Amino acid sequence: MAMTFDPFSELDRVASTLLQSRPGPRVMPVDLYRDADRYVLNADLPGVDPGSVDIDVDGQLLTIRAQRxxxxxxxxKWLAQERPAGTYLRQFSIGEGVDTSAISASYDNGVLSVIIPVSERAKPRKIQVHNASTSADAQKTLTS
Structure with a gap:
């Protein structure tokens, strides 16, 4: 069985090992989108115990921490140990147009979902336009 050396695969393996062994928080990939009157944030946290997930809101700063x-x-005797362990951390600046008291979260199949509702004052609304001449005629009728 002939084995070939692929320098690019080897470089990728070494770089991945170096990045995973670095001190500090691990990468937490997220998707964030707006769906009608709420923002939805989905974060990949495979293998994380849901009890280790901590979500804080301090003013306009949303912080997500987790431990794997x-x-x-x-x-x-380990032959390979590539799955990263350690602390995951992400922080998001949230605008004043969200209802921080109604933020909710759930964890399912390694994905943390955070629902961030838009506040009532930030929701789009229709403004009724009144005809000025009709309003003036109505005012005259009422005062007569």
């Missing part, structure tokens, strides 16, 4: 612990098997 490394697998431990007593007496095992």
């Amino acid at each position: 612990t490394a697998g431990t098997v007593e007496g095992a």
